[in-house]
Amino acid sequence: MDRSTPDSHARTVAPLAETPRRAAILKRLRARPTVAGSACALVLLMAAILAAPLFAPQNPYDLANLNLLDGRLPPGSESMDGWVYLLGTDDQGRDMLSAILYGLRISLAVGLTAVALATAIGSVAGLVAAYAGGWIDTVLMRIVDFILGFPTILVALVLLAVMGRGVDKVILALVLVQWANYARIMRSRALQERRKEYIEAAANLGYPAWRIIAFHLLPNCMGPVLVFATIQIATAIALEATLSFLGVGVPVTEPSLGLLIATGFQYLLSGDYWISMFPGIALLLLILAINVVGDRLREALDPRRA
Amino acid sequence: MLLFTLRRLLQSLFVLLAVSVVVFFAVYAVGDPIELLVSPEATMEARQATIARLGLDQPVWRQYLAFLWRALQGDLGNSFVHGVPAIGLILQRLPATFELVLVAITLSCVVGIPLGLVAGLYRDRVLGRGIMAGSVLGFSLPNFWQGMMLILLFAVWLGWLPASGRGQTVDVLGVPLSILTADGWSHIVMPAINLALANIALVLRLTATGVAEAQTQEYVKFARAKGVRPGRIVRRHILRNILVPVVTVVGMEFGSLIAYSTITETVFAWPGMGKLLIDSVYQLDRPVVVAYVMLATFIFVVVNFVVDVLYAALDPRVQLVSPAH
Numbered sequence: 034m035d036r037s038t039p040d041s042h043a044r045t046v047a048p049l050a051e052t053p054r055r056a057a058i059l060k061r062l063r064a065r066p067t068v069a070g071s072a073c074a075l076v077l078l079m080a081a082i083l084a085a086p087l088f089a090p091q092n093p094y095d096l097a098n099l100n101l102l103d104g105r106l107p108p109g110s111e112s113m114d115g116w117v118y119l120l121g122t123d124d125q126g127r128d129m130l131s132a133i134l135y136g137l138r139i140s141l142a143v144g145l146t147a148v149a150l151a152t153a154i155g156s157v158a159g160l161v162a163a164y165a166g167g168w169i170d171t172v173l174m175r176i177v178d179f180i181l182g183f184p185t186i187l188v189a190l191v192l193l194a195v196m197g198r199g200v201d202k203v204i205l206a207l208v209l210v211q212w213a214n215y216a217r218i219m220r221s222r223a224l225q226e227r228r229k230e231y232i233e234a235a236a237n238l239g240y241p242a243w244r245i246i247a248f249h250l251l252p253n254c255m256g257p258v259l260v261f262a263t264i265q266i267a268t269a270i271a272l273e274a275t276l277s278f279l280g281v282g283v284p285v286t287e288p289s290l291g292l293l294i295a296t297g298f299q300y301l302l303s304g305d306y307w308i309s310m311f312p313g314i315a316l317l318l319l320i321l322a323i324n325v326v327g328d329r330l331r332e333a334l335d336p337r338r339a
Numbered sequence: 340m341l342l343f344t345l346r347r348l349l350q351s352l353f354v355l356l357a358v359s360v361v362v363f364f365a366v367y368a369v370g371d372p373i374e375l376l377v378s379p380e381a382t383m384e385a386r387q388a389t390i391a392r393l394g395l396d397q398p399v400w401r402q403y404l405a406f407l408w409r410a411l412q413g414d415l416g417n418s419f420v421h422g423v424p425a426i427g428l429i430l431q432r433l434p435a436t437f438e439l440v441l442v443a444i445t446l447s448c449v450v451g452i453p454l455g456l457v458a459g460l461y462r463d464r465v466l467g468r469g470i471m472a473g474s475v476l477g478f479s480l481p482n483f484w485q486g487m488m489l490i491l492l493f494a495v496w497l498g499w500l501p502a503s504g505r506g507q508t509v510d511v512l513g514v515p516l517s518i519l520t521a522d523g524w525s526h527i528v529m530p531a532i533n534l535a536l537a538n539i540a541l542v543l544r545l546t547a548t549g550v551a552e553a554q555t556q557e558y559v560k561f562a563r564a565k566g567v568r569p570g571r572i573v574r575r576h577i578l579r580n581i582l583v584p585v586v587t588v589v590g591m592e593f594g595s596l597i598a599y600s601t602i603t604e605t606v607f608a609w610p611g612m613g614k615l616l617i618d619s620v621y622q623l624d625r626p627v628v629v630a631y632v633m634l635a636t637f638i639f640v641v642v643n644f645v646v647d648v649l650y651a652a653l654d655p656r657v658q659l660v661s662p663a664h
Binding site: 183304 | 354357365475476478479480481482483484487488490491494495502594595598599601602605606616617620621628632635636639643
């Protein structure tokens with residue numbers, strides 16, 4: 034304690050100066066019970082997704098585990114081996130609870146990967162467009178306008194119709210339809226920042242363009258893009274589910290929630306509601322939780338409301 | 340104004356051209372186009388005839404020009420499955436989709452605007468908050484799953500409504516319509532709700548924010564101070580001002596509803612062009628997929644063009660010529 038030099042003193046002060054702001058954000062987030070609920074739901078879902086292999090009653094991919102005689106059993110039925118299918122079984126005799134837990138993993142993995150890639154690509158494009166200006170800016174932004182001029186579902190559907198189904202292809206399609214959003218947001222943010230003096234200072238120091246973009250412009254423009262990305266995870270998951278439902282998404286060997294719902298669709302009219310209803314509820318909870326938390330995060334971080 | 344319209348028209352044409360290039364390279368130039376253009380069951384003679392007819396032995400740019408020329412004449416190839424021109428097949432399905440989309444748009448205004456009005460006027464009360472919270476559900480509910488749950492509830496459990504198809508139709512000028520018969524209505528109501536739900540939430544939120552904002556404006560305060568009755572303020576002063584942006588957004592959503600009808604039509608087996616697209620994807624009927632993409636692009640470009648020009652004509656604040664950088 035006694036050894037505190039002016040330097041280390043300054044370092045201890047800096048985080049203190051930040052606390053009121055952070056506390057205010059947390060306070061604003063906590064003030065809404067729906068947010069607290071959604072945050073809890075999100076944490077629980079994440080835990081369930083991560084720990085699925087530990088407590089799922091069955092490994093739904095292991096064909097040796099499945100018993101066709103147990104096919105399409107309603108919730109609460111007893112299996113041939115004597116244990117209970119809490120949420121029923123699908124046509125292959127797969128335990129729905131296990132299938133949902135594993136399906137959530139695939140849905141979330143696809144959504145997160147797609148958003149991460151789209152954010153990265155879109156951010157680079159937006160930063161380059163804003164920093165370079167001129168014809169590079171014009172060309173990039175015309176491409177962005179072009180992509181955003183069409184409904185995402187249609188573009189993704191047509192891309193997958195041409196490419197065929199597969200996890201990698203779904204991710205590619207999601208990235209191709211979503212990167213333009215990030216590019217647009219990043220560019221408008223970067224255009225505001227690049228007029229500021231610290232960018233001019235860096236340029237005058239003779240730093241190369243990539244260094245100014247990566248270490249000066251990017252950290253100061255990232256906020257709004259990251260908040261947008263949070264909400265886009267829900268959009269990506271919903272889009273993947275829709276594409277898989279339409280039969281152009283993930284392959285049957287890697288059933289996401291959308292594909293589970295599609296399987297149930299065949300048996301819906303005969304009244305076997307559980308095959309499509311429960312995966313849908315899981316999907317809805319996941320999307321809803323991300324939407325509510327993301328929405329409030331945006332509000333809490335909005336400087337105009339501070 | 341004329342200059343603006345011309346510029347916008349040129350842009351639209353450019354977009355169409357760009358899509359045609361993308362589609363051409365996606366379907367015709369990547370891989371062996373003959374595998375995509377001729378059904379695998381075709382005979383050797385038929386293959387040779389198609390190669391000669393489509394000029395696949397020509398250089399790529401000439402092939403593209405030929406493709407473009409045929410597309411301009413409305414020839415986008417024949418369906419492998421049905422053996423008739425792909426574009427005709429789609430146009431035949433167009434009225435069913437348009438009917439569904441129009442009913443859905445009407446529904447989103449009729450339900451969304453009043454609910455949004457209530458939510459905006461009572462936004463600090465339980466009612467207003469409840470409506471706004473419900474609208475988040477409208478955004479979050481995956482479209483296809485929500486449609487399936489509608490079928491489960493109203494068709495399977497309650498047995499009130501049919502689960503699929505168009506029902507009885509009446510021909511108007513040679514175009515079959517469902518909305519003129521009671522049976523047709525019982526078939527269209529669920530798909531229309533399914534398609535409209537996300538849009539209802541959108542219209543609702545736009546209206547609610549607009550109303551909440553308008554209430555703090557000087558002209559509303561003045562009307563209130565003048566002693567105008569609250570109902571009249573809402574009708575004459577608030578609603579009138581917020582309707583323009585709401586109607587614009589609804590108009591722009593027309594295109595995306597056509598795209599989203601693909602999902603609704605698949606769930607409810609509604610015989611529109613979206614269902615045709617999905618069926619064609621399954622059956623590897625490439626010419627139909629290509630024709631759908633070109634036609635859908637054309638519709639979007641036309642809708643966007645009309646909305647932009649109308650918007651510029653209606654709102655004097657819209658800048659007709661973009662300012663220099």
